[in-house]
Amino acid sequence: MNVRNAATALVVLLATALLFWPDSGDQEEAVPAGRKEVIFWHFWGGDDRRVVQDIVARFNRSQNEHFVRAIAMPGNNLDLKLFLAVTGGRPPDVINQDDPIVADWAARGALMPLEEIATQQECERLREWLFPAAVDLCEHQGRLYGLCNGLDIRALYYNNTMLKKYGLTPPRSIADLDRIAEKIPANDLPANARPGGGNGGKRIRFGYLPDARRLWAWAIVFGGRWTDDHGNVVLDDEANIRALQWMTSYSRKYGPRTVTAFRQGDQSLPGKSFPLLAGRYAIVMDGQWRTRDIAAAQKRQQAQGQPVTEYGVCPLPPPPGGRALAGWVNGNFFLLPRGAANSQGAWEFMKFWSGFDGHEADAAQTCAEGGWIPVSKAVVDQPRFQAFLREQPLFREFVALAAEPFQKPTPIVPGAPFLYREVVSTAESAMYEDDPPAARVLLQRASENVARHLKRFNRRAATP
Template identity: 30%
Template structure:
């Protein structure tokens, strides 16, 4: 019995037997079959490797960046991305505008196909970190010399959670009282003297409120529910906190109760239904029918982004901004503000972290 064998690694071993009593032609055919089989299997292995092996990278690495912004805000970020792409040739950022980004990024990450970079909201950081949906950035920050000393602490802290840095800021923001100077003049108020205390703001608002003959509100001085983005946080302007920083919820603290009694006072004074009817006529925030831009509400708690929307939709508006008022008996709360930011994160499973 003649035997030929060829070890093929993970494929096993090829063994071909030839009986010595077989006819000469049969034995010759067997002998020819051995190298032919070897060549065929070698060709098969080579071709299979060719199919599964990734093609070599040609040109720049393409990084996928998901962002939520649209309109002029989206244009501003696209300008940043375009400037980066022009500045070098190794990395090309592909910017995609994604609605509902906080949910879609989480779903894409769970499905194993996330973007390389995602622009989320500050409050998303803790949830994503707890869900192991994003990568800690500590090593990257050390590698590129990024540290807390380069940031205002409040903004750095938004991305810092459970001993790690998970996100870095893109658009840090703070809030202030925005007020309509012309509406102040029309009510006999000094446009250069915004209210400093909560009590002064309530008194100024009362002078600005206007109703028609049927009692419908036409102009409002201030409405706690407009735009209504910080209803959870009014207590902070009165010295309250939502928890003690350790383990106890403090939503029912005297300071928080005082804040919500103040909010209720507007419904009592001006009528909850009347305020709701008046508010139902407001347009979208990003439009000229915005309640502040259309001069329906004289004072609002707003962020630094508001000036961009004023310039876009109501460039002739006579307005100013000042620190949000504090209770007259709590001067220690002067100059309080909310800080927030949009952030960049690297989802877990990103192809180019």
């Protein structure tokens, strides 16, 4: 055997040994004797995963009957994995989701309603206990198909330092918001500077700029609705049309191409930082998770001896005849796949996490550590969470909004993923095309598309 052959043989041997080397680094913890395993699928990563692992550990310590095993997987194919698992008869016991799929999956028979695992009395108490938005997110045809464990609320963040500089105050109406958008200058050049001089007269900021995806929120604020009293989808509700017309007025004023380019620029900021912190806007709509970014940025400014920029949060301002304290809500919720082996254990874990039935203090700790909005006032009132709110005053505004009745989710109807994409695409057409059809025409067209989709869905569901 020559040297080359010997070397090749050695490499092959080493590769084979590595391939079959026992995996000692990530061994699963065994289920303690006498306890039943609860398989829990979720999609949290990064810092959030650490919080999840901590909750699971706390639950497991508190139990002598069930043992939760958390399995993290990529969110974009969790759905498909679940369907294959349900079809194959071995679904997980509980999963966590944040897409508007409850009615869609429930209507297909993939989910078990809570009424089948909890008593009638327990379900009634749960409805009373939850914020209205947390009930809305999981309710389909009068039954709860999931338990919400955290809400996501949108509000307006404003740069108060910038507003004060131009003699403005936080918006209390749509007219105020329009005035702010008008008054905040596009750049820092003197008003009489020639275009092309200095920074080229280039726009470096907007006072405010609507985002196509936020039609979900503005439509509710304008007094609109997505479904009528019979559950029919009515995207072309008059108030929805007015909301889209108002959003489109910005792209008509500044030009759709300018608006698109500026919006895209938000995403290319280093580390995708919050564009409000980069000074690109005076006002931005976003969720409660940005309060951490703001606190960190202020701390950095303080440490560097710079003047600390003042930020604030306010509800979405309504137009005349619109709704105050309204908006779009979504959140995370637990779902019980039908056919799971240990739904009872899953139910205990869901209650522990969300705080229902005596677990309020545990949930308060979870929400404070994760920076999540609780789903019940009972959790908000816990000392641990109140302490968190004292540290994060901006967060308090979001928590206050969570209890409001007109924080509405994407309609919980079958075919909601299709509906969601249709509404966002319609708003994008209206705002970003050069010569789009009128907002009314676009929303009517979208409404017809969704109605056709739902008709197909219902026909399928009605056929045995």
